[in-house]
Amino acid sequence: MVKDDVQELADLLHSASIHLLRRAGEEDAKSGIGAARLSALSVLVFRGAMTLGELAEAEGVRSPTMTRIVQGLEGANLVRRVPHEHDRRSRIVEATSQGRRALQAARRRRIERIADTLQQLTPQERRALRREAELVERLFGHPERPWRPLRRHVAGPGAAIATARSSPIAKSAPARPRAPRG
Structure with missing residues (x-):
């Protein structure tokens, strides 16, 4: 593939991914959880419990930003912080069962929206x-x-x-x- 073809394909994939995420994201509003919080919750549900720093790194944000996101999730009882088993100074963030259910419901809605479109x-x-x-x-x-x-x-x-x-x-x-x- 010549460079122009690669650039054109990259542009097409970029555009398609934005449209796909935007369409799927329309369903996220029904969860009552913001996109940043849903994304962080998704990392915790599918990757497992981790420190705040690890979560910030996984999401590509700074620790203060992730602190605010986690505080919002904690306030909604979707995550909790527990002591780190090897480092008493550190805490681990983990999804609660309510958080897992909320994420699964949001994911199900997004997938259903995409599946409806694929029927065409x-x-x-x-x-x-x-x-x-x-x-x-x-x-x-x-x-x-x-x-x-x-x-x-x-x-x-x-x-x-x-x-x-x-x-x-x-x-x-x-x-x-x-x-x-x-």
């Missing part, structure tokens, strides 16, 4: 989109690891999917399960 596609278009989505997930789904190029020269039907599933990126699970995007 033919079965063949949905299969093609699934293959492409798997490639996008493979490339961008692990922000804690550097991006790696796709392996080339894999023969046979479904080779791209097999390559994605058998890649070192796909095989090496993070220490904590990663949070779904959106």
